[in-house]
Amino acid sequence: MDSDDTLAVLFVDDDAARAADAAARLEAADSRIATRTATAGGDALAVVDAGVDCVVSRWAMAGVDGVEFLEAVRASHPDLPFVLFAADADESVASDAVAAGVTEYVTDGRDADRFADLARRVRIAVERADATRDERADRERVRCALDGAPDPILVAADGAFTYANAAAADRLDAADADSLVGTAVAAVEELDDATTSAFDAASDLDSAWRTLHTLTGEAFSATVTTRVIPWGDRTGVVAIVRDAVGDDTREHTQARYRATFEGAMDAMVVADDDGRYIDANESACELFGLSRAELLGRRVAEFAPDDYDFDDAWADFETNATDSGSFPLVRPDGERRLVEYAATANVVPGEHLSVLRDVTERTRLQEALQSEQAALREMYRITADREADFETKLRDLLDLGCDILDVPHGFLTEIEDGTQRVVEARGDHPLLQPGDTCPLSDAYCRKTITEDELVTVQNAVAEGWSDDPAFERFGLGCYAGAQVVVDGETYGTFCFADTDAREEPFSETERTFVELMARWASYEIEQRRATERLRRQNDRLEEFASMVSHDLRSPLNVARGFLDLAREDGDPEHFDRASDALDRMERIVSDVLYLAREGEEIGDAEPVALGDAVARSWAAVAGDDTAASLAVADDLGDVVADDDRLCQLLENLFRNAVEHGSTDPASQARQDAVEHVGPDVTVRVVPTEDGFAVEDDGPGLPSGDHSDLFERGVTTEDDGTGFGLYIVRKIASAHGWTVEATDSESGGARFEFSGVERGATATR
Structure with a gap:
């Protein structure tokens, strides 16, 4: 994802016109998406190689299908988000796509919101990919720190070295670090003893002065510090070797350590036995919001929340020699940052190293995603409840919307003849209760019904509403409202508001929820009207059938009787009377047809x-x-x-x-x-x-x-x-x-x- 949050998306289709249309719809659904188009058999892979955040591909294409194109992309870009946009929901297609490693599978149905759904799925896929890359980068940074450590560091498991840094390769006279991996620990007899002792001691930290030999047989003295650690699905022992060397080598090692410490992207701090910082790198200064001079000398406890028992935590750390987890760091300006940390006691006697990573934004995104998913599930539960009527669903959705947007007032309005009427409302606003009316000119909703998209107000006073009749009447400091359109015409609005202004603008997620709720209301009201029209039509048809069967019977019997008399005596008067009865039947049919067609409906008054x-x-x-x-x-x-x-x-x-x-x-x-x-x-x-x-x-x-x-x-x-x-x-x-x-x-x-x-x- 670009620094300006624009998503570069490649839309692949064998039909250039269809691809251009789909790309335009995708960009219209999310203004942060910038789309390019290509054909699977053409320049699509070249565009991918040039750099995109996500690929959206059709399933059925001439010459190559979506899964085949996915496999071609995965060959060179295994982690690139890939969304398969299939015309129909086909379980076999979905199964093939998942097996091939597709990130998302989206059906291109007839739903008008399908491109909004596609845009949302694209955003989620890119965010997940970014999070995965960040996690890998974090692991890589840790590995870089270990690789660049000035002291030899090795990890042994199952009798062989499974990790070694460059300093270990140099000190043991190995060709390089990779050549040590897989080498039997017994090749360095003294290290074999040290690791065996560590396993026997379970997890206690062990440090001892030992005489070691390199792989070429050269002897040297060093302090070997060991500890049992989990290593993947196995148990291993980490060994840190610190030898006594000449001043020039020591200075070189210290310089390398300093370069690693200062250049680390993660915050690194060193504290003394009293818990006072005695060293910090630039990343730590940025995290704490202080210069190095301001940070050094301050105690760790100064950056802890008031309810945090620092003394107990520090005592446990000194006892256990290591600690890790998450911690709410409080900066001097009062801002809280959530950090993950890993601390090791006595990296040098009396000096304790902590590595800190700010995960505030990552945690916020994870929590927001979880909250969004929970809200979507609750919205689906409400709207899909077959036992609940429209009014119950409406009240529940208004309650849900108030919770999602963190506002006290939610309401559905109907607008007719220049008047706004509140159909249903949640909250205690005295002018926004069911049945309340006001001139449309005095309502925020007058702006909502003139826009094709959601209307939001973050701070009414700051945005120039203080002299507006709507603000003077209702006093709403923030507002979010969407049109409710029924049978192609404006019915009213679906809105949420608060008398207080918001500190932050309405998020994209919040806006989406309001729009979805307005569309649900549009659909439900449309269906209710259609059902009522059908009921009235059925009533008229039933009445029509009743009238035809009942009211035509009498004149029909009259006509039949006079025709029988006419057959007997031939009197012309009988034919006249029969004709009159038929005329009456015609009038009855005319009136009944009028009633059946028009009923109690009128046109525009x-x-x-x-x-x-x-x-x-x-x-x-x-x-x-x-x-x-x-x-x-x-x-x-x-x-x-x-x-x-x-x-x-x-x-x-x-x-x-x-x-x-x-x-x-x-x-x-x-x-x-x-x-x-x-x-x-x-x-x-x-x-x-x-x-x-x-x-x-x-x-x-x-x-x-x-x-x-x-x-x-x-x-x-x-x-x-x-x-x-x-x-x-x-x-x-x-x-x-x-x-x-x-x-x-x-x-x-x-x-x-x-x-x-x-x-x-x-x-x-």
């Missing part, structure tokens, strides 16, 4: 001039040759309605008044439910306090309860369908209106509509 709608509906029903008249009040104003459905409602009411007197049989197609009047009837449309009314001056409604006039199939006419007023009530209900039948002042029929929303006159 908008301001409609009621007077204009009345005029158009009257013209459609009365025509120019009717003696009926229409009286319209001047102050009808405007109503918010579906124009076409409003006209259908008015036409049904007008037909009740004007068609009874016509001599044309076809004109009686809409007689329904009430006693109709003659052709000289006057129909009036007048405003009411919260709606409007349609009334006439005819003989009026039947006596008794008028509420059943709007039921399906209720009619007072032999040839009525029983659907006219039923359709009127359906249309009114679809608008949210209430209709009531009563007597007009002139004794005629009056239909009052209430709950009608007023609006500005629409441009027609």
Whole structure:
């Protein structure tokens, strides 16, 4: 990975256009990814050799498949992250890929988020590879330190040397260190004795002055320090040889030791018996945040946390002579760094060496990855729970999101007609509770719904929100929100917030979780709406079937009866009556089809001039040759309605008044439910306090309860369908209106509509 965190990714495909498209999608999913493309049979290996952080390869390619290309890459780059991007989930492909050493196997399905998932898997693969390289580098640094140590160091196991540094090869007159490895310890008799004694003493440190002989037989005196150590899956003995040599050699050895000490990338410090630092390399000064002069003379205990029992730890170290583990080092500025350490007592009598490595960032990344994985598992558990309903899942996801982002407030909003309404919320914010509303202009969400990506605010005041209406109303110091899109249109937002500002920006992981939760909400709400639409459609179909089977039976029986009579006596009147019954069946079919298709659904409601709608509906029903008249009040104003459905409602009411007197049989197609009047009837449309009314001056409604006039199939006419007023009530209900039948002042029929929303006159 580059120092600026940009990931160089090679996307390999045999289709250049498809590779370019996939590369663009991958970069769009993660701005830190820079992608190059190549073909497996072309210059792909050359690009790999030039240096990339990760390879993403298609499975099925002409001439060579993804696994074959993987094997070619592994031949020269065994540790390079390699992600196989297969078109379909195929267990055999996955098995072959894993066997060949693929880092990740990702399915290129139809999910819109597949490239976001691919980007995430690429990041994880590169981070793991980096961590592995770091671990290997750490081991290499330790080995370099040992190889460069001024004193001879050897490790013996199973009667043979398994490790030797350059100083050991020089002192024992070996050709080089490698030539000593595998040599029997007995070849250096005195070392054989020393290692045997160490094994007999189990793990105690042993140091003794011995006379040794080189491989060529030259004798020399030295102190041999031994200790039993684990060595892979075996037990070994490390031996450090320190001989008495001339001043020139000693000075050379000391210079080499100093160079190793100062040049080590790990922090190295030396403390005296009182636990005071008497030496430190440059890496140690950087770790402690002090100059060498400032660090020397200070006790180890000064850098320990207050709750750390340093005296007991130091006593154990002096007793055991070695110690290792992790330690929370506290710098003088108060910053804590987690370090791993390995300490050895008395490397020189009274001097104790510790090697320290800062693992703070590595530990943080590991913990973050573990936390992310746990959160993903919990999110999957919540959303995949088949027993839980939408509301329960929503509350659980809001709780989970608050935990992940470490904020107290989470909420789902619905935005409609310039108003934000809180659908569900977690937290105790007094203005962010379920059912709370506010103008969209006063909400943070107004910015969220105008962006194609997540909107975050780390510090509202610092980012210029202090004079914004949203900040003045809610006082949120930080905010993260994503759009919830349902059926291609904005439904609302999925948000998390806190009244306090954040010290750090929202991380990529946190942003991803908010986006995933918003997408889940979009999908769930979309499915709920689709299910509700299907339920209503099924209800209408069931009602349609019921009406067809029930309401057609009566006119069908009438027609059949008159046709039987006509066969017997040939009276033309019987054919006329049968024809009337068939006409009634046609009207019933027409009304039933209307109800089945439209039901209680309306289109977009908008301001409609009621007077204009009345005029158009009257013209459609009365025509120019009717003696009926229409009286319209001047102050009808405007109503918010579906124009076409409003006209259908008015036409049904007008037909009740004007068609009874016509001599044309076809004109009686809409007689329904009430006693109709003659052709000289006057129909009036007048405003009411919260709606409007349609009334006439005819003989009026039947006596008794008028509420059943709007039921399906209720009619007072032999040839009525029983659907006219039923359709009127359906249309009114679809608008949210209430209709009531009563007597007009002139004794005629009056239909009052209430709950009608007023609006500005629409441009027609």
